[in-house]
Amino acid sequence: MIPTSFEYKNAGSVADAIGMLGDDGQILGGGQSLIPALKLRLNSPGVLVDISKVDAIKGISDNEKSITVGGGATHASIASNADLDSAAPMLVQAAREIGDIQVRNRGTIGGSIAHADPAADWPAVLLASDANVMIQNKDGKRTVDIDQFFKGFYETALEEGEVITGISIPKSGFNKNSAYAKFKQPASRFAIVGCAAAVDIDGGVVKEARVAMTGVSECAYRVTAVEKALVGKALTAENIEAAVGDVTEGRDVMSDHYASEKYRTHLASVYAKRALKKLL
Amino acid sequence: MTKYIGKSIKRVEDKRFITGQGSYTDDIKIPNMTHAYILRSPYAHANINSIDTTAAAEADGVVAIFTGSDIPEAIAGVPCGWQVDFKNGDTMKEPPHPLLCRTKVRHVGDGIAIVIANTKTQAKDASELIEVDYDILDAVTCPKKAAEEGAPLVHNDVPNNMAFDWELGNPKEEVSAAMATASHVTELDFINQRMVPNAMEPRSAIGLYDTAYDKYTLYTSTQNPHLIRLLMCAFVLGIPEHKVRVVGPDVGGGFGSKIFHYVEEALVIWASKEIGRPIKWTSDRSEAFLTDAHGRDHITNAKMGFDADGKIVALQAYTYANMGGYLSTFAPAVPTYLHGTLLQGLYTTPKINVDVKAMFTHTNAVDAYRGAGRPEATYLLERLLDLAALEMNTDPAELRMKNFIPAFDGVEQEGYVTQVALQYDSGNYEPVLKRALEMVGYEAFREEQAAQSNGKLLGIGFSTYIEACGIAPSAVVGALGARAGLFESAQVRVQPTGKVSVYTGSHSHGQGHETTFAQVVADRMGIPLEDVDIIHGDSDSVAFGMGTYGSRSLAVGGSAIVKSVDKVLEKGAKIAAHLLEASADDLEYAEGKWTVKGTDKSVGFGDVSLTAYVPHNYPEGLEPGLDMNAFYDPANFTYPFGAHIAIVEIDKETGHVKLKRFIAVDDVGNVINPMIVDGQIHGGLAQGIGQAMLEGAQYDDTGQLINGSYMDYCMPRADDFPSFEIDRTVTPCPHNPLGVKGAGEAGAIGSTPAVVNAVVDALWKGGFKVKDVPMPMTPERVWNAMQS
């Protein structure tokens, strides 16, 4: 398990990191996806630019209307963050269920969404949270709406030479009332299916709902049919049962040796219901 | 006299392990050492047209590259250590297992070339420049399909891919006649899936040729250094044995996979002389998945017949055993003499027949893995019994009680002679099951199960097992095809100051020998534990050894130590008698001194040992020194047994199984260190339950191992288990001096069927009358069982 040789550079700031990338460079976050790929020689960049010591993007800060989670914030730091626990509990719930302690201590949210593994937890959670992804490149900064971020199998809106500096989570009614439920692949503990549900309730009925799935197909997606079916109704077990039909409609459902297409389709509905029922 | 035996003494070796001071093969650095990387076949079955190493040979740091054609024809390959012939008398098919493939590859991971360079990275980089031209051929991975007409042949000269077919027990006609009288017959088809051993330390080997002494040293991560030396010298390289030293330093787990003589060991030794420099090879984890010998992999059909009272009247079993592409060291013994011979179980079954076909396939070799054959036998019997209880609507615990062999101690009562070639040493089976039922609260559980109504299904599963360990009486195994003896050696060297160095052939790689063996010696000699040092693993210091496997270390290696200690004490008594001016017969030995019976005249152990080495005032005719060795060949196997109970809860919506409780009551004979035995049981349970629920190698039809990494191959972790509830009964072994039976494999042997039985029980109680859920019982497989 020896990678091909590469040059290692330690960045002091994001701008620094972008400058160091060159033609053949790659950002190293927590290394929890990249290092295994290097060791298996599936990937062989000439330069690794380590951003794990860039403090400016590691924090979690509470702004008035939103919470900014640094692109370099570890899963563990999110799992133990009290502000997020009250503003968007699904983030904390998801962070706690990622991999194992070592993975959570090293792996970062920015690295996870940049990598965009179809079975990763963050994509569903961030889709449900209506997040914005803050990106920096050599020309400056830009923000991408999370609904435009995930493009396909390991594919995102991120361009070459860009760094995710943060993720902004609105302090909304639906985020405050949110939950994540996940059925784990027993070996890796990635999601076979995961569902993030965020529901704003006003006057006893659902005002807004955001429900997103991961693990099901090439990338995470929102289940708008369920969201629509819930709006205007009381959030009850019966209404959840009625609203959640086939949550994989129109998707190319994955199949592997832990879950066939049929079983995964079934689990997706079960976990959509379980996530929503956590809010009862 | 037992100051230490029976006490949970903390393991003396742990200090070095948990402070990172263990010294494993890969930690060893030798001046001028090179590093090897082995280029392996990415295909399961292919002809090699050509191998072009030109570019690789010129790469940075490369010292040498060898392919199969560079190795002299005389070095045919690594041997198999056990011969099981066809039942018609034909000789076992034993095609060569070359150190590197010459013309054909037979499994993914088969070695193509060894690249030797100054660093491991250089060796690996260079290996990517080797061009191999393959003609890819069809592969067969399933042992049953391998036997079919027209299946791709693994070895052209082995028709039908069959290494041998074998049968044991009563004639088939007698068994079917008995079966015909049954009022109920339970039949089950099942797969005991292939397991990857996954020792924490990957295999590693260093070959060193010393021109000054014309001597070789092999450091290797092995369970039995002497056996490796014997096999490698006599059967592979033709090097005189006294010119080779084999050292198995600290070894990070084996579970069977490090018993065998692997091609890499012979390769680094051979190549080290060729290049005149030491060579280190260390497997990486991906290689370990592909090349450490795997375990299990049986496809079985079995039938058990019962009379109207529920007494078993007959058992018939047919098994296809996967050997992989080559016969590994002990592979033929596993599905035969370690499996078929155990099909009596704890029961009085009067007619038993077992039929085994050992098949070559395009997969990695299969050999002994914790339990080796005995887990497969237990699985077969115990699955049939619980299923029969469900089918006959009777209680599975009562069904077992009804069929248990009555108690016998092997002293007053004869050992029990089975229908399948063994004589059990001593046994008392009801108490283990009764104790387990008491611990589980059986009646209360059945009430809770009947009342369950929360969308979950509760189930309970049983397994009452027996195993044969303390391997093994040499003459017996010799008659059964073993090409080695299975005795053990020990040497007890008393230093002039009375401190004791014990040399044992039982290698320790997790078992805690440095502690338990010292407990035995210290008690028997009446000296402090700290005065005893246990030395193992180096063929230059330990006289001989057959190694550690088959739960044999204490029963066989420990017995050899006891014999040596007794020889020391016998000689010591002669010296003491001389010093005390008494007759040796009038002395008694206790607490480290010899006393003239009925007097207060005594002499201490230290004075005697000093006298032995400073023999100024010394018995006439007695040799100086106090250093005795002994070889112990056991009179029989030992037969531990036990009762395991699993309680599971199934999530009906997802098929997810939660193991709620696991109860294990084992009888491993006398116990030297309860903490270590508990640890062995816990580890075994984790492996056995892991097989039931999580683990299993999966080859696709082209012979690719599709779950060869920890992201896909699910190793059990602590949070997959409840806290184990364990207890013991003690039925001493009547034929070895310590009365011990062995505890290393029990957990892995008993536990697997208990868990599967619990899931099947839960499903039946929930209205899903399935016979089997294939292992590992992934959520999808359990869910599928509920879709019928």
Ligand SMILES: Cc1cc2nc3c(=O)[nH]c(=O)nc-3n(C[C@H](O)[C@H](O)[C@H](O)COP(=O)(O)OP(=O)(O)OC[C@H]3O[C@@H](n4cnc5c(N)ncnc54)[C@H](O)[C@@H]3O)c2cc1C
């Ligand atoms: C055993 C194990 C179990 C796991 N289980 C889970 C699980 O249950 N759920 C789950 O969701 N994930 C799981 N993961 C993946 C884990 O969450 C990774 O941390 C994550 O996918 C990558 O984050 P990282 O910081 O480690 O990124 P790295 O591995 O360092 O990088 C991944 C990719 O992202 C790029 N990158 C990294 N940071 C940035 C940035 N700030 N801006 C732009 N690009 C960046 C890198 O160049 C690389 O292409 C598991 C991983 C392991 C090893």
